[in-house]
Structure formats: C-alpha cells, structure tokens
Amino acid sequence: MLETILQTTPLHPKVEAANLNFYYGNTHALKNINLILPDKQITALIGPSGCGKTTLLRCFNRMHDLYSGNRYEGEIILDGSVNILSRRLDPIEVRMRVGMVFQRPNPFPKSIFENVAYGLRVRGEKNRTTIADKVEKALRDAALWDEVKDRLQDMAFNLSGGQQQRLCIARALATDPELILFDEPTSALDPIATANVEDLMTQLKQQVTILIVTHSMQQAARLSDYTAFMYLGELVEHDRTEVIFNDPLNKQTRDYISGRFG
Amino acid sequence: MARSLPSLAASVQQSQRRRSVRQIQEKVIESILFLAAFSCVAVTIAIMVILGVESFGLFQQVSIGEFLTGIEWAPLFEPPKYGVLPLITGTLTTTLVALSVAIPLGTTIALFLSEFASATVREWTKPILELLAGIPTVVYGYFALLFITPLLQALLPDLGGFNMLSAGMVMGIMITPLISSISEDALRSVPAELREGSYATGATRLQTAYKVVFPAALSGVSSSYILGISRAVGETMIVAIAAGLQPTLTFNPLDSAATMTAYIVQVSLGDLPHGTTGYQTIFAVGLTLVLITLVFNIIGHFLSKRYRERY
Ligand SMILES: Nc1ncnc2c1ncn2[C@@H]1O[C@H](COP(=O)(O)OP(=O)(O)O)[C@@H](O)[C@H]1O
Numbered sequence: 001m002l003e004t005i006l007q008t009t010p011l012h013p014k015v016e017a018a019n020l021n022f023y024y025g026n027t028h029a030l031k032n033i034n035l036i037l038p039d040k041q042i043t044a045l046i047g048p049s050g051c052g053k054t055t056l057l058r059c060f061n062r063m064h065d066l067y068s069g070n071r072y073e074g075e076i077i078l079d080g081s082v083n084i085l086s087r088r089l090d091p092i093e094v095r096m097r098v099g100m101v102f103q104r105p106n107p108f109p110k111s112i113f114e115n116v117a118y119g120l121r122v123r124g125e126k127n128r129t130t131i132a133d134k135v136e137k138a139l140r141d142a143a144l145w146d147e148v149k150d151r152l153q154d155m156a157f158n159l160s161g162g163q164q165q166r167l168c169i170a171r172a173l174a175t176d177p178e179l180i181l182f183d184e185p186t187s188a189l190d191p192i193a194t195a196n197v198e199d200l201m202t203q204l205k206q207q208v209t210i211l212i213v214t215h216s217m218q219q220a221a222r223l224s225d226y227t228a229f230m231y232l233g234e235l236v237e238h239d240r241t242e243v244i245f246n247d248p249l250n251k252q253t254r255d256y257i258s259g260r261f262g
Numbered sequence: 263m264a265r266s267l268p269s270l271a272a273s274v275q276q277s278q279r280r281r282s283v284r285q286i287q288e289k290v291i292e293s294i295l296f297l298a299a300f301s302c303v304a305v306t307i308a309i310m311v312i313l314g315v316e317s318f319g320l321f322q323q324v325s326i327g328e329f330l331t332g333i334e335w336a337p338l339f340e341p342p343k344y345g346v347l348p349l350i351t352g353t354l355t356t357t358l359v360a361l362s363v364a365i366p367l368g369t370t371i372a373l374f375l376s377e378f379a380s381a382t383v384r385e386w387t388k389p390i391l392e393l394l395a396g397i398p399t400v401v402y403g404y405f406a407l408l409f410i411t412p413l414l415q416a417l418l419p420d421l422g423g424f425n426m427l428s429a430g431m432v433m434g435i436m437i438t439p440l441i442s443s444i445s446e447d448a449l450r451s452v453p454a455e456l457r458e459g460s461y462a463t464g465a466t467r468l469q470t471a472y473k474v475v476f477p478a479a480l481s482g483v484s485s486s487y488i489l490g491i492s493r494a495v496g497e498t499m500i501v502a503i504a505a506g507l508q509p510t511l512t513f514n515p516l517d518s519a520a521t522m523t524a525y526i527v528q529v530s531l532g533d534l535p536h537g538t539t540g541y542q543t544i545f546a547v548g549l550t551l552v553l554i555t556l557v558f559n560i561i562g563h564f565l566s567k568r569y570r571e572r573y
C-alpha cells in the first residue's frame with residue numbers, strides 16, 4: 001500500500017515511520033507501523049478507541065520519553081535524514097521542530113501574549129519586537145488575532161474553549177514547526193468552534209505538515225488528504241482519503257468506515 | 263399464603279426496628295460530629311474572650327496608643343514601660359530570618375521532589391523531612407544555641423551568645439518541611455496536560471518547572487508560605503532559648519532580642535499574682551500575637567483566592 005501511495009503521489013515525504021514498534025512496559029502498543037506523512041498535507045489517523053492512535057502520534061515528538069518504562073523500536077525519519085527516535089538525539093531537539101496540540105485546550109496560567117510567546121522564550125529569544133511580531137503572526141495564522149488583539153494581557157483562561165484551542169494552535173505555530181500533531185483537537189469543542197478549528201487547519205496546510213488523530217470519520221473525510229486506519233495497534237490501511245472512504249482494500253477498514261464497529 | 267402472612271408482618275416489624283436502630287445510630291454520630299466541630303469553635307471563642315477580658319484590664323491603666331507605639335517594654339520594672347514595639351520587632355526579625363531560609367529551601371525541595379526526583383529518591387527524602395518536622399522545638403532551640411551560634415561566631419567574632427540570626431535560621435530549618443510538603447502537594451496536583459504542553463513546545467524540565475508548573479501551583483505554594491509565617495510568628499522555644507530574653511527595639515538579626523512569645527513564656531514561668539498589671543500584659547501580648555497571625559491568615563486566604571488554580 002505504501003508503494004501505491006508513492007507511485008500515485010509524487011509528493012515529497014516529510015516524515016516516514018519505518019518498522020515502528022512501541023511498548024508501554026510490557027504492553028506492545030504499536031506493532032510494526034510503516035507510515036509516510038507527505039509534506040504539507042493533512043494525514044488523519046482513525047480507528048476505534050484504544051487502537052493506539054494517541055500512542056502513535058506521541059512517538060513523533062518523543063512525548064513518551066517523559067515517562068519511564070516506555071520503549072520505541074524502529075525509526076521515524078524526518079526530512080529523509082534525521083531519525084527522531086535516535087537515542088543520541090535529545091527529544092527537545094525534536095520538539096523544537098514538531099509542534100503539538102492536545103485533546104483538551106491546555107493554556108498556561110499566563111496572559112494570552114505570554115502563552116504564544118512561550119516557545120520563543122524557551123528558545124532564548126530576547127528581542128521584544130521579534131517576539132511581538134511572531135506572536136501577532138501566530139495569532140493571525142490561528143485566526144484569533146481579531147478577537148484578542150485588544151486584550152493580549154488578559155489571562156488565557158478567560159477565553160472560551162474554542163478560543164483557548166486556537167490559542168494552543170497559535171502557541172504551536174509561533175515557533176515555525178515543520179510538523180504539527182493534533183490529538184482529537186475538537187473533541188472538547190462545540191460545533192461552531194470545531195468548524196473554526198477545521199477551517200484553520202485547512203489554511204495551515206500551506207505552511208506545515210499535519211498529522212491529526214480524530215474519532216470522527218466525517219472530520220477525517222472533510223479535512224484530510226490521507227487517512228490511516230489503525231486497529232489493535234496495527235496500521236491496517238493507509239491511502240488517499242477518498243480511497244479509504246470510497247474504496248478501501250481491507251475488509252476491516254470497510255467495516256469501520258461503514259460503521260459496523262468502533 | 264395464609265401461613266406466610268404473620269411471618270410477613272414479623273419481618274416488616276423487624277425491618278422497622280432495624281430502621282429505627284439505624285436512625286438512632288445516625289443521630290448519635292451526627293451529634294458527635296457536631297460536638298467535635300462545635301468544641302473547636304468554642305475553644306477558639308473562649309481563648310479570644312479570655313485574651314480580650316484580661317487585656318481589657320491592662321488597657322484601663324495603659325492607653326492602647328502607648329502600648330502600640332511605645333518603644334520600651336519593661337512592664338515589671340519601676341517605672342514600668344508598656345511599649346510593645348520591641349517585642350514586635352523581635353518577632354518580625356526572627357520571622358524574616360526564618361523565612362529567608364525556609365522559603366527558598368522549602369520551595370527548592372518541593373520543586374525538586376515534584377519535578378525532578380525519581381520515585382526512589384522521593385521515597386527516601388519524604389520520611390527524612392517528616393522526621394525533621396517531628397523534632398521537638400526545645401531540641402531545635404539548643405541546637406541553635408550550642409551548635410549554630412558557635413559556628414556563626416567563627417565567621418562573625420562579634421556575635422553575642424544570644425542572637426536572632428541563629429534562632430531565626432534554625433526556626434527556618436524547622437519550618438522548611440512544612441513549606442516543602444504543602445508546596446509539593448500543590449505542584450504535584452498541577453495536571454500532566456499542562457506539563458506536557460510545555461514540553462511539547464521544546465521546553466526543558468527546568469523551564470517547565472519554573473515557568474509553567476510553579477505559576478500554576480502558586481495558590482497552594484503561597485498558602486504554604488503563609489502557614490510558614492504563622493508558624494514562625496508563633497514559635498516560642500527556639501527564640502526563648504537562642505535569641506535572648508531582653509526586649510530590644512532592633513531589626514538587626516545579629517542583636518539579641520525578645521520576641522512576643524519569648525516574653526510570654528518568660529513571664530508565665532515566674533509567679534505573677536492574678537490581676538496584676540504584669541499578669542495582664544501576658545494576655546495583651548498574646549492578643550497582639552493572635553491578631554498578627556490572623557492578619558497573615560486573612561492575607562493568605564485572599565492570596566489563594568486571587569491565584570485560585572484554573573487549569
Ligand atoms: N500510559 C499507558 N500505559 C500503559 N498502557 C497504555 C498507556 N496509554 C495507553 N495505553 C494502552 O495503549 C493502547 C492504545 O492507547 P491509545 O493510544 O490511547 O489509543 P487511542 O488514542 O487510539 O484511543 C490502549 O490499549 C491503552 O490501554
């Protein structure tokens with residue numbers, strides 16, 4: 001299947017997971033995953049709850065390194081050269097290039113401005129105009145600027161849930177990531193806020209590669225260029241979204257898409 | 263059917279009896295709980311009333327203005343002097359010294375335990391801190407007088423045998439476990455999502471700890487500081503033993519001076535007859551102490567409201 005994608009799409013692969021296995025202690029959570037994320041495209045991860053979508057997503061920025069007992073095997077190659085999973089590579093280096101947006105908005109207990117500036121400050125940026133410019137650009141890119149430009153010093157908690165999630169997207173955008181990981185970013189949002197965030201992601205595609213976990217098949221169909229279907233820790237099928245939704249090769253995929261399980 | 267009727271009635275009766283037994287039990291437990299809660303309130307009120315009544319006796323002879331602004335405290339001498347300020351400066355100075363030890367140390371320990379230490383290190387450190395918190399204050403007092411003071415004298419040859427620096431520092435060590443354990447709880451209850459959000463932007467452990475976790479836990483951490491202040495203001499034994507008993511109007515920690523608490527123990531250990539002015543000063547000083555602590559607790563209450571965690 002991977003070969004077919006490469007044949008049918010002359011797109012440059014941004015990230016490539018090869019023979020990826022992941023263990024929570026003794027739990028073998030990801031089994032031999034091979035997945036290509038094409039550059040500046042949206043790839044959606046779908047599958048029933050507990051199949052390993054979040055686990056896979058969190059491999060791409062080495063989030064699992066934060067907890068002991070977790071173990072990766074295999075490779076995730078960024079730009080055809082760097083192995084994200086290499087032990088010699090500091091996970092912070094990875095997270096400098098790969099942003100993440102979480103399931104529930106998680107703004108920091110700081111002002112709106114400082115939330116977006118956070119990644120820049122962490123990178124040692126001191127120049128105030130540079131920071132102000134990048135914060136503004138990120139907020140514009142996250143379609144939040146007009147709503148918050150007059151109250152940048154307000155605490156981020158005072159924003160609505162949808163605004164908070166767009167703030168978290170701005171926070172991820174401010175440091176110019178090459179890949180952004182979204183873990184069910186709209187599951188805590190109402191339909192209007194969801195539509196806003198989806199529009200935003202479609203816009204962002206022009207500047208960044210996106211991997212999104214979603215439990216909503218409609219969302220995957222609406223948003224993504226590619227869709228990967230996971231089941232019990234395995235990647236069952238991965239193809240262009242219209243292929244997955246209209247003419248999947250695998251019977252399990254077909255059953256899942258048609259709502260027969262999960 | 264007919265035969266089962268009486269047995270049905272019996273069982274209804276039985277279950278009613280069981281229910282009424284349960285009701286009585288509940289009533290009893292409820293009243294015990296109420297009494298327990300009420301007795302705390304009652305004791306607090308009783309203390310305030312006694313302090314107030316006895317102080318009132320003093321304030322018939324000494325004006326409140328003289329008490330609060332006088333710069334000399336010598337109620338048992340001739341002529342008596344009733345200015346409480348020297349005792350207040352003694353208390354504030356030892357408290358400040360204690361806090362300048364306990365707040366940095368306690369906060370650092372809390373941050374270390376919650377954000378950096380492995381589970382094993384934590385398991386070893388916590389009982390040691392609890393041990394530190396369980397040492398009787400008399401022991402701390404003599405530790406200050408007989409160990410820390412000579413040590414400080416090696417650095418500062420002019421330092422007297424009784425001084426607020428030594429007492430304050432040891433008091434700081436005593437308060438450190440209180441601050442570190444409450445702060446650690448506050449830091450650890452910061453949700454993992456917030457930490458992960460910080461790591462995901464490329465932050466280091468240290469950056470995450472002091473830029474995100476600490477501000478998020480500020481309400482709990484600041485209430486640990488307030489508790490520390492109350493504890494330092496009320497601490498008696500260490501200062502009575504190591505800081506000296508001579509009321510002196512000074513903020514210099516190298517001096518010897520009496521605190522409010524030290525004055526109270528010193529005078530209560532002698533045999534002052536009831537109703538004398540000297541006897542009443544104990545209560546007036548006690549009342550001042552309670553009011554100061556109250557002010558800090560109110561500040562702490564508002565601080566923790568102001569910084570109430572909203573994740
Ligand atoms: N921290 C963890 N420790 C052990 N097992 C985990 C942990 N997190 C998730 N799992 C297990 O890994 C599997 C995949 O979980 P997850 O990636 O969260 O699924 P999804 O996001 O697709 O719902 C599940 O069986 C889950 O129970």
Ligand SMILES: [Mg+2]
Binds near residue numbers: 053054055213
């Ligand atoms: Mg998940």
